[in-house]
Amino acid sequence: MMEADAASAALGIELVELRQGGAVCRMTVTDRMINGHALCHGGYVFLLADTAFACACNTHGPVTVAAGADIVFVAPAHEGDVLVAEAVERAVHGRSGVYDITVKRSDGQVIAEFRGRSRQLG
Numbered sequence: 001m002m003e004a005d006a007a008s009a010a011l012g013i014e015l016v017e018l019r020q021g022g023a024v025c026r027m028t029v030t031d032r033m034i035n036g037h038a039l040c041h042g043g044y045v046f047l048l049a050d051t052a053f054a055c056a057c058n059t060h061g062p063v064t065v066a067a068g069a070d071i072v073f074v075a076p077a078h079e080g081d082v083l084v085a086e087a088v089e090r091a092v093h094g095r096s097g098v099y100d101i102t103v104k105r106s107d108g109q110v111i112a113e114f115r116g117r118s119r120q121l122g
Contacts, residue, residue: 005051021088049087065119066117097118
């Protein structure tokens, strides 16, 4: 899946770890990701978390997509920050799942908390 993910590749997102129901992805904030307040645009933080979510929920085999997601931004990220998103499976029931993804700076500061709801396709 990641080999065909042009969006994540274009942002330099790397898959660092993959395990059943979990994943870790990493991205460095570049100057092109900075908004008008000199902070990393929240959309890029969401995309990193969503990529880790996608990797984690697709470890079960069937093609699985997002049915919904929410994010809470806790702290800002800045140019040059290395962000790490860790996805953890919380529950799988039938074709649906719930995953929590924490995005942190490499110094351990939490940047965002993301919850994704997945759905396996037919």
